[in-house]
Amino acid sequence: MADLQFSTHLKWRGTGRDGEGVVTLAEDGVVYSAPASMGGKGVGTSPEELLIAAVASCYSGTLFRLLKKAGLPVEQLEITAKGEVTDYPTQAKFSRLRVSPVILGADRSRFEEYARVATQARDHCFIGKAIAGNVSYDVGKVDVK
Known part of the structure; x- marks a missing residue:
């Protein structure tokens, strides 16, 4: 088995919530800062949104693969992902x-199968597994159209 490595490049300027950075993803720069709701600059995206996007992007690819493997019709997925920070600002x-x-x-008559596979995808997404034990990670409403 091979070990794979992934990297990215970031630049940051400023102290804490007053700072701002750029992360380079696939040759495109994405500006990020602390969110305004946490007293930050609210410029670009935030580390919180990047974490949510990382898990949701892995989940979407995993779900599509598992739906195909299960023989369930699928053309496209739309994923809404939400994260929650508690005990702000103290802890x-x-x-x-x-x-x-x-x-x-999707084939609406097979909803239960889709819902089962949606939960399986959560359990198979290896980026999601990286947060296991630290963050409650679940599947909300599953909709088939």
Whole structure:
């Protein structure tokens, strides 16, 4: 088995919530800072949104693969992902992440199968597994269209 490595490049300027950075992803720069709701600059995205996006992007690819493997019709997925930070500002903790998939091109009569596979995808997404034990990670409403 091979070990794989992934890297990214970041630049940061400023102190704490007053700072701002750029992360380079696939040759595109994405500006990030602490969110305004946490007293930050609110410029670009935030580390919290980047974490949510990382888990949700892994989940979406895993779900699509598992739906195909199960022989369930699917054309496209739309994922809404939400994260929650609790005990802000004293002991802030990223406490919950929920993914809610909409499965397009689905066979509505097989809803229960889609819902089962949606939960399986959560358990198979290796980026999601990286937060296990630290963040409550669940599947919200599953919709088939």
